[in-house]
Amino acid sequence: MKRKVAFYTLGCKLNYAETSSLGRMMEERGYQKVPFHEPADIYIINTCSVTDNADKKCRKVVREAQKISPEAYICIVGCYAQLKPKEIAEIPGVDAVLGAAEKFRLLDLLDGFKKTQLPQVLASDISEAYEFHYAFSWQDRTRTFLKVQDGCNYHCTFCTIPLARGKSRSDSVANVLSAAREIAQTEVKEVVLTGVNIGDFGITNGKRQSRFIDLVEALDEVEGIDRFRISSIEPNLLSNEIIEFVARSQRFVPHFHIPLQSGSNKILRLMRRRYLRELYVDRVEKIKQLMPHACIGVDVIVGFPGETDEDFLETYQFLNELPVSYLHVFTYSERDHTPAALMEGVVPQKVRTQRSKMLRILSEKKRRHFYEDNIGRQYTVLFEDDVEEGYMHGFTENYIRVSAPYDPLLINELRPVKLLQVDDKGKMQVEETVPAYEIHK
Numbered sequence: 001m002k003r004k005v006a007f008y009t010l011g012c013k014l015n016y017a018e019t020s021s022l023g024r025m026m027e028e029r030g031y032q033k034v035p036f037h038e039p040a041d042i043y044i045i046n047t048c049s050v051t052d053n054a055d056k057k058c059r060k061v062v063r064e065a066q067k068i069s070p071e072a073y074i075c076i077v078g079c080y081a082q083l084k085p086k087e088i089a090e091i092p093g094v095d096a097v098l099g100a101a102e103k104f105r106l107l108d109l110l111d112g113f114k115k116t117q118l119p120q121v122l123a124s125d126i127s128e129a130y131e132f133h134y135a136f137s138w139q140d141r142t143r144t145f146l147k148v149q150d151g152c153n154y155h156c157t158f159c160t161i162p163l164a165r166g167k168s169r170s171d172s173v174a175n176v177l178s179a180a181r182e183i184a185q186t187e188v189k190e191v192v193l194t195g196v197n198i199g200d201f202g203i204t205n206g207k208r209q210s211r212f213i214d215l216v217e218a219l220d221e222v223e224g225i226d227r228f229r230i231s232s233i234e235p236n237l238l239s240n241e242i243i244e245f246v247a248r249s250q251r252f253v254p255h256f257h258i259p260l261q262s263g264s265n266k267i268l269r270l271m272r273r274r275y276l277r278e279l280y281v282d283r284v285e286k287i288k289q290l291m292p293h294a295c296i297g298v299d300v301i302v303g304f305p306g307e308t309d310e311d312f313l314e315t316y317q318f319l320n321e322l323p324v325s326y327l328h329v330f331t332y333s334e335r336d337h338t339p340a341a342l343m344e345g346v347v348p349q350k351v352r353t354q355r356s357k358m359l360r361i362l363s364e365k366k367r368r369h370f371y372e373d374n375i376g377r378q379y380t381v382l383f384e385d386d387v388e389e390g391y392m393h394g395f396t397e398n399y400i401r402v403s404a405p406y407d408p409l410l411i412n413e414l415r416p417v418k419l420l421q422v423d424d425k426g427k428m429q430v431e432e433t434v435p436a437y438e439i440h441k
């Protein structure tokens with residue numbers, strides 16, 4: 001009988017892609033993958049260091065796994081495992097902790113997942129994590145997250161990712177192309193390019209071998225994938241060349257997610273970001289000039305040390321005036337071993353929460369405005385296997401979430417639609433512009 005393994009992922013798309021790949025790797029070696037809520041012999045928990053209360057969340061998932069299968073082997077991997085291996089090993093029930101350099105070698109390192117008296121901790125120094133491990137997610141047949149880059153050479157003062165994932169490194173363009181061709185053989189219609197700092201794509205063995213633009217231009221030629229989406233790209237790396245390329249491309253969709261983090265130059269300097277607000281405006285203007293209906297998402301952090309009411313209002317006004325489509329708001333929280341954690345001007349928690357709330361409301365306003373601005377326009381929707389109260393959902397090229405009456409034949413289909421109106425739940429209602437029989441004949 002095959003031994004059963006179950007996975008749980010905390011954190012970002014990159015973690016999902018990696019969990020998915022670990023799962024396939026174990027299936028190839030004779031294990032049977034089962035959902036997390038089912039009894040298993042082994043549980044692998046892929047952790048994140050960015051989420052708040054990483055420790056609490058990790059403990060909770062371990063307890064959950066123990067409840068389902070009290071005798072199971074429990075192994076913790078991921079960013080939090082790299083940052084705090086000893087603390088994690090002390091969590092009751094944990095059998096092994098693997099760091100960034102070890103996680104893809106778990107089958108060789110953990111000797112058949114036999115329980116030992118003390119938990120095994122295998123987490124080398126982060127400088128050992130220099131190899132690139134290719135990964136892609138396989139959650140549904142509609143979309144996949146393809147990891148093209150890992151690690152980061154920047155030193156933003158609030159961020160633990162370089163400590164958890166190591167230096168910037170990537171696969172070669174040729175290897176990413178062969179992964180894309182593999183995906184093209186499946187039913188997947190959309191590939192989301194994922195990484196820690198994907199604009200920095202192209203460093204292999206410490207040397208720059210290519211640039212992100214080389215990768216996207218090459219991927220554009222791969223037959224069998226309808227859409228490519230760039231997940232998130234630093235503003236200083238989003239060159240005119242990349243924007244102009246997306247504007248020309250039939251496959252790369254007009255959707256950009258660009259971290260801003262603050263609209264105050266004073267805070268950007270304290271964060272040690274590599275741009276000022278003027279550059280950000282310039283990037284947004286360039287996109288809108290070439291693709292007026294492109295979707296632009298923004299990451300922003302509130303409550304960074306030193307952020308006064310005036311600095312926050314500067315950010316608020318800045319975002320209010322920019323033609324961006326939605327915000328991902330993060331409330332700053334102190335992380336061990338980061339320069340920001342030692343900075344003066346700590347913002348009280350209550351103020352952080354209030355600022356975060358203000359920006360979330362602004363985000364909703366922005367999103368609605370962006371949706372309404374697109375009413376009457378025609379797009380192509382990729383429908384997903386996501387049904388709610390008789391309705392299914394999907395996204396347009398420019399990331400508008402649409403809602404249509406459920407039709408199983410539409411799942412994983414690209415359909416031309418006209419955007420009609422935004423309903424009271426904030427979803428876009430659509431009408432199909434080509435009758436179903438035309439599509440299915």
Ligand code: SF4
Nearest residue numbers: 152154155156159161
């Ligand atoms: S660019 Fe800055 S915030 Fe992003 S991963 Fe690198 S160090 Fe962290």
